[in-house]
Amino acid sequence: MRHLICPRFCRYYKPDKTEDPGCGGLEYLKRRPELAGQVPSLAPPSRDPLYGLSPDDPRLLVVCGMCAFLVDGCDFRDPLVSDEECEPCGGLKVVAGLLAAGLELGL
Numbered sequence: 340m341r342h343l344i345c346p347r348f349c350r351y352y353k354p355d356k357t358e359d360p361g362c363g364g365l366e367y368l369k370r371r372p373e374l375a376g377q378v379p380s381l382a383p384p385s386r387d388p389l390y391g392l393s394p395d396d397p398r399l400l401v402v403c404g405m406c407a408f409l410v411d412g413c414d415f416r417d418p419l420v421s422d423e424e425c426e427p428c429g430g431l432k433v434v435a436g437l438l439a440a441g442l443e444l445g446l
């Protein structure tokens with residue numbers, strides 16, 4: 340799942356650095372391997388990084404709530420960082436994209 344998501348979707352991706360655990364979105368999707376076939380057909384977002392979903396969408400908040408980077412390590416969820424200076428990680432983008440495409444992810 341990591342190779343499907345991080346290089347294509349994540350602004351913070353570094354090919355020489357693997358963080359384990361990964362972001363909440365990636366870890367969630369790793370537990371749903373049946374969704375791997377959906378990811379390659381998802382186009383990376385061009386303008387809206389969450390494919391039209393609100394950052395406060397409760398399903399996305401669930402994913403971020405499970406993330407090891409939420410408390411100290413995520414600019415996107417840091418209220419002191421402006422929207423222009425950050426964007427969600429690739430895992431959250433993919434979760435948002437799948438939800439926006441109508442998939443029921445059980446979140």
Ligand code: SF4
Nearest residue numbers: 363364403406413428
């Ligand atoms: S947006 Fe931030 S808190 Fe949410 S899953 Fe990604 S890294 Fe974690």
